[in-house]
Amino acid sequence: MLSKKTQYALKALGYLAAKYGQGPVLISEISKNKKIPIKFLETILLELKQNNVLESKKGKGGGYYLIESPKKTTLAQAIRLVGGPIALVPCVSLNFYEKCADCDEATCGLNKAMLQTRDATLKILEKKTLAELIDG
Amino acid sequence: MLSKKTQYALKALGYLAAKYGQGPVLISEISKNKKIPIKFLETILLELKQNNVLESKKGKGGGYYLIESPKKTTLAQAIRLVGGPIALVPCVSLNFYEKCADCDEATCGLNKAMLQTRDATLKILEKKTLAELIDG
DNA sequence: AAATAAGTCTACTTAATCAATAGACTATTA
């Protein structure tokens, strides 16, 4: 299961994708429409900005907006940006890899099974983009 | 990512699968070989027993063992038994479903994408059994 | 140009859940 933080990030990105090219969007607007605790959302959006996915404008008329077209960011990228591993276990994670304490990966049955599911998941998440998060 | 508890459960079940039919296996043996904190492992095995996957024997010569052939339990079943949802978000979970606060599932883009990944994952995890967790 | 309103940004605090540990208790076998 994705963390709440990652789930909120995807929802917010979907909302911003729908408003792409229409100028800055208020945090409060996203929070209200997507039912995300506003202070939690602030930190998430800030992190996405620091990862060069979003840009922000301060002061009156400000807000957050996508830097690039929603089609240019895949769901796999978005999930990883906010710190969410996609694999079910660390020993098959591409971006958050950790070796198991107990096993030799060449012979580990669990490793093999989890590798397959990771590949199946990635195949989907690397094709879909933020544009697909737009409701309709 | 699966919780530590779920990961440990799968490793322990794999170990017991390899020893199926050979009588009770000590908690301490599993703990040592699979590098699982023994007290944490105790609670996990107990839970698996209460879910009718394992049986135990107390006293000297005691331990835990699989009730049925490893081939009869799928990885999907095993993961769910110890409380691990397989889906990435609650609104597409079969066994731990929760409705989103903000969206209409019929039109939600995120829901659609996550449904597809869940199906791809389940397709694999429902075919593989504990027997596939045996190293070799 | 000063005041004010409308925004984001930063730091800190609290609450909840997950992971790990400790120790007493019960059942079984030799």
Place this chain on the structure above:
DNA sequence: TAATAGTCTATTGATTAAGTAGACTTATTT
């Protein structure tokens, strides 16, 4: 009855989620 091994309860520590307070920045209005 002594030793072994699972069972149960309680506590601690770590991480994640959420909430609070206030500083800082920009645009508008007068």
